[in-house]
Amino acid sequence: MDMRPEPFVPPAPEPRATPPSALETIRTVFRNPLELWGTASYTLPWTETKFFSERTIIINDPGLIRHVLVDNVANYEMSEIRQLILRPILRDGLLTAEGHVWKRSRKAMAPVFTPRHAKGFAAQMLAKSVEFAQRYAALGSQGKVVDISTDMAELTFAILSETLFSGQVVTEGDNFSKDVDQLLHRLGRVDPMDLLRAPPWVPRLTRIGGQKVLDKFRNMVSQTMALRQKRMDEDPQSVPQDFLTLLLQLAGPDGLTVDEIGDNILTFIGAGHETTARALAWTLYCVAQSPLVREHMEEEIDRILASGAEPVDWLDLMPWVRAAFEEAMRLYPPAPSINRAAIADDRWTSPDGDVVTIRAGMTVLVMPWTLHRHELYWDRPRAFMPERFLPENRSKIERFQYLPFGAGPRICIGATFAMQEAVIALTVLMHRYRFDVTAQTKPWPVQKLTTQPRDGMPMRVSLRQTKSSPVI
Template sequence: MTELTVNSFSNGGANPAGQPFVPPAPVPRKNPVGRLELMRVVYRNPLELWGEPSYNEPWVEVNWIGMRTIIANDPALIRHVLVENPQNYPMGTVRQRVLRPILRDGLLTAEGITWRRSRKAIAPVFTPRHIHGFADAMLRSAQDFTTRYQIAGTVTDVSRDMTLLTYDILAETLFSGEIAGDPKEFARQTDRLFETMGRVDPFDLLGAPDWLPRLTQLRGRRSLGFFRSIVAQTIQLRKDRMDRGERVPNDFLTLLLQAETSPDKPDGLSRDEIEDNLITFIGAGHETTARALGWTLYLLAQAPSERAIVEAEIDAFMAGEGRDLPPHQWLEKLPLTRAAFEEAMRLYPPAPSINREALADDQFGDLNIRAGTAVIVMPWTIHRHRKYWDNPEAFIPARFHPQNRDKIDRFQYLPFGAGPRVCIGGSFAMQEAVIALAVLLSKHRFDMVGDAKPWPVQKLTTQPKNGLLMKVTPR
C-alpha cells in the first residue's frame, strides 16, 4: 500500500506580492496507513487519503481491504475507461452503496435499460434551445437574490447562500417555480442529507451485506424523507393541473410526467423513476453548481488581482452590450469570468471522484485490469497532477483564457465527467454560473472574514468545512 501515507497540509495563507494564491488543500501523504486509519480517513474526508504517486504517476495500483484498485490519472487511460470501453466499467460497488439509498434509480445511479430510458426522457430538457430558454429565469433569480445583500457589510455564509441561489434558479427553470417546500428548510436538509448519507460508511468499505444497517443511512433517513415528501407534493401539484386540462409549463417536470408509463407507452418511466430523477436534480443537480460558485467567490476574494480582472470584464460588459444582449449569450461574452469559474472547478471539483469496476479482464498498454478491479478516476488528483499542470496547487484562471484553453487535454479536466455518462446538465451549469457571477460581482464585493481558511471536505460534493463566512459590500 505505497499509495497511502501520513498527512500534512498546505497552509493556504496569503500569497506574497506577485505570486498566485495557493488555497488550502491536503498535501499528498508520504507514508503508508493501516486498515483502520484508511477507514477513518475515508469516512472523515477522502480528499486527505491520496499520496504522492497519485499526483505524479499516470496510474497507481493498490490493494484496499482486499480489493485491487487502480487510480487512473493518465488522460488516455481515462478515455479508455470512460469512452472507448465504458460497457466494461459500470458504477463502482462502494459508490452505488453510498448513492443508491438517496437517488435510487435516478440518472446518476441507474444502470442498463433503466438508465437508457431515463436518459432518453430527460435529454430533451437539456438541448441548447431549452438551456438558452432558461437564461432569462436564471437572470431574474440572480437579480432577485442580490437584494438580500442590500445592507452594507453583510456577513454571511456564502456557501449556504449559493445553495439557496441555485435552488431558486432550479425551481424557476426546471420546475417553473412550482416546487413544494420552503427554501431555507430545503438548504438545511440538503446539508444534513450530504453530511450523513452522502459519505462512505465503513461497512461499505468492508463489503458488509446490504441488509446490515449503515449508521450514515440511519442518521439521514429523516432528511431523505423530507426530500421524498417534496417530490411527491410537487408531482401531485403538476399532475392535478394536467388532469384538469390546464396549460402547464413545458419544463423538466412536465416532460418527465409526459414520459410516464401508460398503455401506449409501456417503456416509459415509472412513477418511482420520475421521483428518483426529480430528487437527483433537486439534490445533486444544484448542489454541485452551488459549491463551485462558493469556491469561485472565495478564490477571487483571496486573489485581488484576479478579482480585478473579472470585475473589469463584468463592469465593461454590463455598461455596454450586456444591457441589451440576451443572457444566454453572456457565457461566450464573459470568457474571463468563465475562466475563473473553471479554475475554481479545477482546484475544487464539485464531483471529486468517478468510481467504476471492471466486469471483464481488460488491457491498456502494459496495464492489466482484471475483472473485479475497482478503477477510480479522481478529478481531485488529476486536476492537481504535476505531470499535466504547471503550478497545479495555485489559482491561475489564465489557464482557461481563450488563448490557452485548447492546450488542456479533454481528459485531464473532468468537472462534468466524460463518456456516455457525462453530466447531462453541464451546459446548464456553465450558463447558470456565469450569469450568477456576472450579477453578483457587478453589484457586490465578497471578502473573507478574519483568518478563516476553509478546508475542502469530500462528501457527495467538495464542500468547505464550516462554510465560507464572508463580508458582502456594495461596489
C-alpha cells in the same frame, strides 16, 4: 522582470508520504476521503493499491481515462461502494441508474438539456440572480459577514426551481439548504460497512437519523408530482412545458415508471443544484484572494453589461468570469471521484508502449481531485490561475485532463446549464458587490457527495464602489 503577484494557493490536504494503515484508512475515508491520497496519486499516470484485499487502480493518464470512460466503456460498471452510498438516496435517478433504466431515462431527459434549450433559461437565471442579490442591497460599504456556502445553495436552488419546475417545488419551511446538507452528511458519505462490502441490510451506524430527512425529501417529491399531475388533468392548457411536465408525460409502459420519475426529480432537486452551489462558493473565495483576477473580472463584467449584451451571450463574452469558475472547479471539483469496476479483463497500451492490465472485478478510480492537481499535467497545479482557461490557452488542456462534469456517455447532462447559470450568477453578484475573506474564513475542503467547505464559508459582502450606478 515579472511584477505580477504570486498566485493564490488555496487550502487542500498535502499528499501523504506513507500509506495509511487499514484502521487509518477507515477513519480517513469516513472523515474526509480527500486526505487519503499519497504522492503517487499526484505524480504518476496510474498507480495500483489495495483496499481491504481489493485491488484498485487510480488512473490519471488522459489516454487511459478516455479508454475506460469512452472507448471501452461497456466493460466498466458503477463500482459497488458508490452504489452502496448513493442508491439508498437516489435509487433509479440518473446518477445511479444502470443498464436499460439509465438509457431510457437519459434519452428521455436529453432534449431539456441541449445547449439550445439551456440557453432558453438565461432570462430566468438572470431574474432569479437579481432577485437574490437584493438581499445584500442594504449592507452598505462596511458590509456584513454571511455564509457564502449556504447562500449559493439557496441561489442555485431558486434558479433550478424556477427553470426546471416553474417555481412549483413543494418545500417545507425555509431550511432547504440545511436539509440538503443533512442529507449529504447523514447519507452521502462512506460508512465503514461500505468499505467492508457489507450487504445493504446491515445497519450503517453513521447514517442513523438520515432516513428522516430522506423521507422528508421523498414527501416533497410526491407532493410536487401530485400537484402538477392534478393541474395537467384539470387544465392542461395552463401547464408550463418544463422539466417536471416532461417527466410526468413520460409515464407509461413505453416510458418511465412513476417511481423512476420520482427518483429523477429527487436527483435534480437534491443534487442538481448542489454541485454548482459549491463551485460558486469556491470561486468567490479564490477570487477574493486574487486581486488581479478580481480586477479583470470586474472590468469585464462592467464593460459587457454596459454594452447591453443579452445574458444568453455572457458565457461567450466573459472569458475571465468563465475562466475563474472553471479554475475553481479544477481545484475543487464538484464531483471529486468517478468510481468504476471492470467487468472483464482489459488491457491498454500507452503511446510510449507501457501496458496497463486491469483485471475483472478491479476497482478503477478516475479522480478529478488528483487529476486536476497532477504534477504531470498542470503547471503549478495547486495554484489558482484562471488564465489557464482563457481562449488563447485552452488548447494546452487535453480533453481528458479536466473532468469537472465527467466524460463519456455518463457525462453530466446539465453541464451547459450549469456553466451558463454560474456565469450569470457571478456577473450579477460581482457587478454589485465585493466578497472578501475575514479572520474566520478558513475553509477546508471535505468530500461528501460534493467538495464542500467544512464549517461553511463566512465572507464579508459589501457594496462595490463604482463610478456609475449598477446596470442590473
